[in-house]
C-alpha cells in the first residue's frame with residue numbers, strides 16, 4: 001500500500017493527550033508541511049516527546065484527531081498491517097535514549113530489525129545494511145554489541161537503524177542531548193546536510209545553538225500548548241518568549257567588584273566558570 | 278567500563294553498597310574478558326557456533342552420563358586441550374573456574390570421605406575418623422565431574438560471541454521468541470547493571486560512616502525498588518522503540534550461517550569423541566582402573 | 571541454590587526438564603495472551619532486572635549480607651507466569667554465560683526456583699494479602715513471607731533432588747556417582763542456610779520493595795492485586811511497624827520443619843540405621859549390582875546422626891529419636907543458632923552506629 005504524496009505530512013486538530021492525571025498536550029492544532037525542517041522547542045516536560053510519539057503512531061490522542069499524509073492516524077488504522085507497514089516505513093523516530101532503541105545483540109541485527117519486521121526480501125536487507133552502515137561511516141561496528149559503543153556511536157547506530165527504511169519523515173528526540181562536542185557536531189552536520197532536504201525532519205530540542213542549522217521553522221511549546229511559532233531567527237530574537245517558556249533563564253552573576261549582574265542565559269549544556277548565587 | 282571503580286570498592290569494601298558495587302563491576306569485567314577471548318583467533322573461535330554448541334553441550338552431557346572416573350578425567354583433559362588450542366589463558370581458567378569450583382565442591386565433598394559406607398582405606402590419627410574407599414571415589418566423582426563440565430561450558434561462552442550463541446540456539450530448536458528474549462535480556466543486563474552502579478556510586482558519596490541495620494535494609498530494598506521502577510519505564514520505552522520499527526508481536530530474524538568443510542570435520546570429530554566417551558563411560562571394568570575400592 | 575552440573579544424574583536432569591517444560595509452555599501462552607505485543611520487551615527487561623538483583627548484597631539482621639533470587643518480587647509484580655519466565659531466562663543466562671548453575675541442571679534450577687518458587691510466592695502473597703489495600707502493611711508482610719516461603723520451597727526441592735542421588739545412583743563399588751549425601755543430610759544442610767540467611771534476604775528484598783513501591787509507584791502493585799480495594803488517598807499513612815513481618819517469619823520458621831515432620835519418616839528411611847537393616851541392604855545390594863554394602867554403618871555417618879538425636883533426652887517419646895525428627899530439630903536448632911550467632915556478632919561489631927548524612931529520599 002502506498003500513501004499518497006500530500007501537502008501536509010501531519011495535520012493535528014485539537015489534540016489532547018493525558019498520562020493519568022498529567023495533561024501532556026492540551027488542545028493542540030497545527031499542520032506540518034511535507035519537506036519542512038521543523039524544530040520543536042520547549043523546556044523539559046513541555047510535551048515535545050509526547051508530540052513525537054503521537055506523530056509516530058505510538059500514542060493516540062485522547063481527544064482530537066491526527067492525520068498523516070491525509071489519512072487518519074488512529075489505533076484502528078494501525079491495526080491494519082498494510083497501513084501500519086506503509087506508515088512505519090514512511091515515518092521514523094529516533095528516541096532520545098539510544099539504549100532504548102538499541103535492543104539487539106549486535107549493530108548488524110539492530111539495523112536489520114526494521115526491514116525484517118516489515119518483511120523485506122532478505123537479499124535486499126543485506127545490501128541495504130551495508131549501504132546504510134557505509135553512509136554513516138560505521139561499517140567497522142557491524143559485529144559489535146551496543147553496550148560496547150560510545151554515546152556518539154550509539155547515536156549513529158540508532159540513526160542507521162531507522163535510515164535503512166529510507167523514511168520520508170524523520171522524527172528526532174533531543175538528538176544532541178548528552179553527547180560529547182564532536183559527536184554533537186556530527187549529528188548537527190547530518191541534520192544540516194541539504195541532501196536530506198527532501199525529507200521532513202522534525203527535531204525536538206532545547207539546544208538553542210543548533211536550531212538555525214537544523215530547522216527552517218520553529219514551534220515553541222509550553223505546558224503542552226503551542227506558545228509561538230516562527231523562523232529560528234525570529235524566535236531567537238524574542239527574549240521574552242524564550243524566558244517565559246524557560247528556554248533561557250536569567251542568571252545573576254557576581255562580578256569581581258562585588259556588583260551583581262543579571263542577564264539572560266541560554267539553557268544548554270555547559271559549565272559555568274563563575275559562581276552562582 | 279570504569280576500571281577505577283573496582284579498585285575503589287575493594288579498598289573500602291565494608292558495607293553492602295561496596296560489596297554490591299564490587300560484584301556489579303566484576304560481572305561486567307568478566308563479560309568483557311569473555312568478549313575479548315571470543316575475538317581471538319583460536320581453534321574453537323573458527324568453528325561455526327552451531328557445531329560448537331552441539332559439540333560442547335554433548336560433551337557436558339557425556340560427562341554427567343559417565344560412570345567411571347577415567348572417562349570423566351579424559352573429557353576434562355580434552356577440555357583443557359581445547360582451551361589451549363583456543364588461546365584461552367589457562368591461568369585465568371585455573372583461577373576463575375577450577376579453583377573456585379574446587380573450593381565450593383571440594384568443601385562439600387570433604388565429609389563424604391568419612392560418612393560414606395565402604396571399605397576403610399585410611400584412618401586419620403588423633404581424631405580417629407576413617408576414610409572409606411567409596412567415600413574417596415565419590416568425592417572424586419563429584420569434583421572431577423564439576424570441574425570437567427564447568428570447563429566445557431565456560432569454553433562455549435569464552436570462544437563464541439554471545440550473538441552467535443543466540444543464533445546457534447535456534448539450531449537446538451529453541452523457539453525464535455525465546456532466543457530474542459534471551460538476546461534482549463543480555464542486552465538490558467548491561468543497561469540495568471550500569472544504572473545500578475551509578476545509583477550505588479551516587480549513594481556511596483552521600484553516605485558517611487556506618488548505618489544501622491534498619492537503615493541499610495531500607496536502602497537496599499529502596500535501591501531494588503528504584504531499579505524496578507526504572508526497569509518498568511525502560512521496558513515501556515523499548516516496547517515503543519520496537520513498535521516504531523514495525524514490531525507487531527512476531528519477531529523475524531536473519532539466520533546467517535555457512536558450514537565450511539572444517540565445520541563438518543569438527544562436527545564429525547565431536548561425534549567421534551562423544552561416542553567414544555559415552556561408550557567408555559558405560560564400561561564398568563574401567564572403574565577398577567582409577568577407583569580405589 | 572544454583573545446582574551446578576555434576577551434582578544431579580542425567581536421569582534426574584531429564585525428569586526435571588520434562589517437569590519444567592509444560593510450565594514454560596503454559597506460561598508463554600498465558601503471558602502472550604495477557605500482554606500481546608508487549609510480552610517480548612517486558613520479559614526481557616524483567617529477566618535482566620532479576621539477573622541484576624541476584625547480585626545485590628542484602629543486609630541481614632546481625633550484620634551479614636545475603637543474596638536474593640528475587641522470585642518474591644517478580645511474583646508480586648508480574649504474577650506467577652511472568653515471574654517463572656523472567657526468572658528462568660535470568661537463570662539460563664547465568665548458566666550459559668556466567669557459569670552460575672549448570673546447563674544440564676538448568677531444568678532443575680528453573681523448576682525449583684523459577685517455577686515452584688513463583689507458584690509458592692504467588693500463593694502466599696494471595697492468601698496473606700487477600701483483600702488488603704494496595705498500600706496496606708499486610709501487603710508488605712505478604713510479599714516478604716511470599717519470598718521467604720518461595721526460596722525455602724525451592725531449597726527443599728533442591729535438597730530432595732540432591733538427597734535421592736546417592737540412593738539411586740552409585741557405581742559397582744557402592745560409591746555415589748553424583749551428589750553424595752542422603753536425604754537425611756541433604757535436607758537439613760540445605761534448609762539451615764535457607765531458613766536463615768537466604769530466606770531472610772529474600773524476605774527483606776520482597777517486603778522492602780513492596781513497601782517502597784507503595785510509597786512511590788503503587789500502580790506497579792495493582793497487576794497482581796485485582797482484589798485490592800480502591801485507594802483512599804485522603805488517608806494519611808503513619809510510618810509502619812515491621813513487626814507483623816517478623817512475627818510471620820518466626821511462625822514460618824517454626825512451621826516449616828513441623829511441616830516436614832508431618833510428611834513422616836520417608837526421609838528417615840535411608841539414614842545410618844538402614845545399613846544395619848537387612849531389607850535396606852538388600853535394596854542397596856540390588857541397585858549396586860551384587861556387591862553388598864558393609865554391614866555396619868560407617869562411624870562417620872553414625873556420628874553425624876548422633877548429633878541430631880543427642881540433645882533429645884532418653885525419656886522423650888520414642889518418635890522423637892527417629893532420624894526424621896532428628897534433622898527437623900537440627901534444622902530448627904541450626905536456624906536459631908545461626909540467627910543468634912549473627913545477631914551476636916552484629917551486636918559486637920555494630921555498636922558504633924553512625925547516621926545518614928542526608929535524609930534525601932531515594933530518587
Ligand SMILES: Nc1ncnc2c1ncn2[C@@H]1O[C@H](COP(=O)(O)OP(=O)(O)O)[C@@H](O)[C@H]1O
Nearest residue numbers: 019022024042043044045046047048049050051
Ligand atoms: N510515561 C509517562 N507517564 C506519566 N507522565 C509522563 C510520562 N511521560 C511524560 N509524562 C509527563 O508528561 C509531560 C510531558 O512530557 P514530555 O512529552 O516527555 O516532555 P518533554 O519531552 O518536552 O520533556 C511531563 O509533565 C511529563 O512528566
Ligand SMILES: [Mg+2]
Nearest residue numbers: 048049096173
Ligand atoms: Mg523529552
